[in-house]
Amino acid sequence: MKRLHLLRVGVLAYVGLLVALPVGSVFFRAFEHGVGVAWDSITTTDGVHALWLTLLTVLIAVPADAIFGVGVALILARHRFRGAFLLDALVDIPLAISPVIVGLSLVLVYGETGWFGRVLAGWGIQVIFSLPGIVMASAVVALPYVVREVLPVLEEIGTEQEEAAGTLGAGKFAVFRRITLPSIRGGFAYGVTLTTARVLGEFGAVAIVSGNIEGRTQTLTLFIQSSVDNLNPASAYAGAVVLAVIAILILGVLQRSRSERRWSWRSAPAESLSTLDPPLLSTM
């Protein structure tokens, strides 16, 4: 079994050197000169503002994507229409293209010289280089997650219960609130968690759209980058630790809900077992 041992060591070394050690080293660097220094370098005016902007973006973009996600999943699961496959494919586009291109595409439509630029300017609305643009860019890159988590659940539970409730006199909204919503809760929560992770950490799309104005349109990820560029590593490491801690927490939540779901799958019929892992894959 010596060979097996060698393979195990090799695998651990690869994962360790590539992922575990680097992430550990950021924590080390951040607290190298004590917790106080780390705290001071993130609580600067720009740092706090970046943190706020990131939170604000999450608070707007995540609910928007969540509502859209459930809506599209309902349409795809409950209605048959021509072009359904097209809608299905469209939803995945943000996963396949570079975030930089997402940002660029928004600038081309909503920017000063973009398609709607003049109209929007006439109404006094500035999208690019301000909050709406940042929210839109974040919403686009995180768009597919809720759809991809909720859709399979909707397809699996079928429509029997909803129809039964309907024949018993429940209105459309009551059916949705009492029957559909409770049954998709698990997948929905999973999807929203993924969406949050993505919105929190988005960089490329936001970098193009926001203009990266310190203290105004700088999110936490942009704050980290400009801190590195301005040779202010203490702030960069402190900001990175904030995001890394949130990422690890999110990972913990996902892992827990995934093992719960796996448990429920185990009691499900055998053929559904083949769909065990793809949900996570499709989200990456």
Next chain:
Amino acid sequence: MTYLSLLVLLPLAAVVENAFKGGWSGFWTAVTEPEGVAALELTVICSVLVAIVNSIAGLAIAWVLVRDRFVGKRVVSAIIDLPFALPTIVAGLTLLSLYGAQSPFGVNIADTRIGICVALAFVTLPFCVRSVQPVLAEMDKESEEAAASLGASPPVVVRRVVLPSVAPAMLAGAGLAFARALGEFGSVVLISGNLPFKTEVASSWIYSLSQSGQLPAAAAVSTVLVATALVVLLAMGAVRRRFDLDRTR
């Protein structure tokens, strides 16, 4: 539907429209700009390299996670997903802190092409592991053991027994990794240094074009990048279907 059109459909149409604003010749000039060609070449080469290396590493990791038993396996499994949850810019910073100018190991891969490949390997690792893992988990151990007991050496077992059944999944993982690597930006910007002709990747090039106001040129390069990713993903899908056909035959 309006939401989708406003956020995805219209903006993408705008990219294509802007790419051809100056007609075919404008598109061609923008795409064949030497700095851009160098960036595209570098991106494609690094992405292919990383997809290949990570597919092999991913198979090994998945195999160890499925077949091997050791203390702390669950921790390793959680670490595999970390690059997915971690913001890309944080990923870049973590690599820079360990392998950059102030590396405690004395290795400095900042501003090099190796640095780019390491960053791409970091962000694409979960794809390559998680695509193969469920297939391995479903395969029974017996066929591997039977082959070994009949005198097949481990390399032969891998080649004759393991590879044929995981190859489609490996390809799928490699395709996803390649597509992701092609458009990667956040994790690469810090470690690559964005030196034109040397370590500038395609998304950095698009970024700098759009920052300097050359939007049609940026749109043209974007179109090429998206087209490349689509072609590769479609080709991978076709190859995979061939595999499946061969297996059922």
